[in-house]
Amino acid sequence: MNSTCPAAPPDLLLQPLWESILRRERLLQSPLLPASFGFLAHLALSVPFLLVDVLGRRWPQMNCYRIAGGDPQVPVGDTLQLWGRCLLRIACCHLTVIAPVTALLQCVRSPSLPPEAPRCARALAEVALCLLLFDSVYFAWHVVIHRVPWLYQRVHSTHHQNRDTFALAAQDSSPWELLSLQTIALTCAALLDCHPLSEMAFHMINIWMSVEDHCGHDLPWATHRLLPFHLLGGSPFHQTHHHHFRYNYAPYFTHWDRLCGTYRADTAEKP
Ligand SMILES: [Zn+2]
Numbered sequence: 001m002n003s004t005c006p007a008a009p010p011d012l013l014l015q016p017l018w019e020s021i022l023r024r025e026r027l028l029q030s031p032l033l034p035a036s037f038g039f040l041a042h043l044a045l046s047v048p049f050l051l052v053d054v055l056g057r058r059w060p061q062m063n064c065y066r067i068a069g070g071d072p073q074v075p076v077g078d079t080l081q082l083w084g085r086c087l088l089r090i091a092c093c094h095l096t097v098i099a100p101v102t103a104l105l106q107c108v109r110s111p112s113l114p115p116e117a118p119r120c121a122r123a124l125a126e127v128a129l130c131l132l133l134f135d136s137v138y139f140a141w142h143v144v145i146h147r148v149p150w151l152y153q154r155v156h157s158t159h160h161q162n163r164d165t166f167a168l169a170a171q172d173s174s175p176w177e178l179l180s181l182q183t184i185a186l187t188c189a190a191l192l193d194c195h196p197l198s199e200m201a202f203h204m205i206n207i208w209m210s211v212e213d214h215c216g217h218d219l220p221w222a223t224h225r226l227l228p229f230h231l232l233g234g235s236p237f238h239q240t241h242h243h244h245f246r247y248n249y250a251p252y253f254t255h256w257d258r259l260c261g262t263y264r265a266d267t268a269e270k271p
């Protein structure tokens with residue numbers, strides 16, 4: 001009797017995708033991948049919201065879901081300058097700190113690339129667990145950097161210079177904060193021993209949700225509306241944090257703030 005289990009059939013949805021990614025193995029193994037992926041994905045995902053912000057000046061009906069910014073009294077040139085300075089700070093952070101450190105981490109990790117894609121259910125479970133773990137660690141770290149004045153000044157105050165947020169502000173943080181967030185995200189995926197495809201999906205969703213948190217609009221199709229009972233906070237939840245520092249420390253889910261008494265419902269003043 002043959003005691004070995006027959007190999008599971010490949011996942012029909014993810015296997016072709018994974019094989020097309022594997023054909024770019026050199027790119028996947030590049031030490032510069034984490035920093036360049038983080039920067040470019042953030043920029044690309046921010047562009048639609050920035051366009052809405054600009055077009056909303058000409059067609060005010062585009063501002064119907066706006067919860068922050070968009071003051072028509074502010075000249076568009078000032079807004080573009082604000083975004084340009086923000087983008088420059090983020091690029092400098094990535095070039096001087098994030099790229100060298102994550103390149104070193106990538107060389108140490110040397111991720112292996114299995115030939116098989118994960119099953120869809122496994123990939124979904126890994127992404128969900130990564131998000132929950134990242135959310136928990138970020139919540140604890142965020143409380144600490146708010147409660148310790150020395151850390152707040154050196155690590156977190158840069159992020160709070162934007163009281164009314166806009167999409168690019170998601171990564172407008174000090175190099176040390178950006179580095180800590182990248183390290184937490186990479187560590188969560190490593191601790192859960194995720195398949196590289198699940199890890200990529202997690203990083204992409206992580207960047208998308210942080211851009212949504214800061215986009216300044218509460219859209220009817222936003223990701224935080226996917227779950228019931230306000231389990232995900234979304235942009236109203238995070239905008240409230242930018243207005244009232246002592247509430248809503250978690251990046252995405254609301255359970256830790258509810259449990260710790262730091263939850264505050266959407267009270268950010270609408271423009
Ligand atoms: Zn923020």
Ligand SMILES: [Zn+2]
Nearest residue numbers: 142146156241
């Ligand atoms: Zn904060």
